[in-house]
Amino acid sequence: MAKIKICGIKRLEDIDYVNRLKPDYIGFILTDGFKRSITVNQARLFKSRLDKSIRAVGVFVNDDIEKINALVRDGVIDLVQLHGQETPEYCRKINAPVIKYFNPDIFDSIKNYDTDYFLFDSGTGTGKAFDWGIIPKTDRPFFLAGGINSQNIKQAIGAVNPYCIDVSSAAETDGVKDYNKIKQIMESMK
Numbered sequence: 001m002a003k004i005k006i007c008g009i010k011r012l013e014d015i016d017y018v019n020r021l022k023p024d025y026i027g028f029i030l031t032d033g034f035k036r037s038i039t040v041n042q043a044r045l046f047k048s049r050l051d052k053s054i055r056a057v058g059v060f061v062n063d064d065i066e067k068i069n070a071l072v073r074d075g076v077i078d079l080v081q082l083h084g085q086e087t088p089e090y091c092r093k094i095n096a097p098v099i100k101y102f103n104p105d106i107f108d109s110i111k112n113y114d115t116d117y118f119l120f121d122s123g124t125g126t127g128k129a130f131d132w133g134i135i136p137k138t139d140r141p142f143f144l145a146g147g148i149n150s151q152n153i154k155q156a157i158g159a160v161n162p163y164c165i166d167v168s169s170a171a172e173t174d175g176v177k178d179y180n181k182i183k184q185i186m187e188s189m190k
Helices: 012-021 040-049 065-073 088-092 104-112 153-160 179-189
Strands: 003-007 025-029 055-060 079-082 098-102 117-120 142-145 164-167
Touching: 003 055, 003 179, 012 040, 012 179, 025 040, 025 164, 040 055, 055 065, 098 104, 153 164, 153 179
Parallel strands: 003 025, 003 164, 025 055, 055 079, 079 098, 098 117, 117 142, 142 164
Antiparallel strands: none
8 A cells, every 4th residue: 555645744733633643754844945844943843743653754955965964864854855956966975765856847867866766746846736647667666746635546546556645735724734634635545
């Protein structure tokens, strides 16, 4: 069965929600300037309250490698998701499992990367679906994001058999995480 990641955790209430519902992964946006960005101190606090069975993913866009590796070393994050124009060489310098993002415009570049996971998405935080039929063939486990919600999650899993479904806006109401929406998404997977 596919795993689930709830991305864009911003509040202590969100940690309470995920601790009750037990997704496999949660995501902290740790590069400044995005609507779901949080500070390193917030991430540190959230991780200290996070159920140990849930893995924390730090999401970065063209950020400083030393900053990222320090967060890994300090145990604030368990995996690193790279959502920018990071090169294969950059990815190899990260001291944690790496999830590398690709949108349809750059799907053909996956052949240059040997990261632990791929992430196929329509764009950075667009919340819009794309044609899953164009996902490149790969033996690498991949996360699938973009426009996935409780209504189409089973269809997405059946269509492309992702390692993990990654949701953010579909788990929100008025820009904040919604316990009932997260619960609905997770129940729809079963």
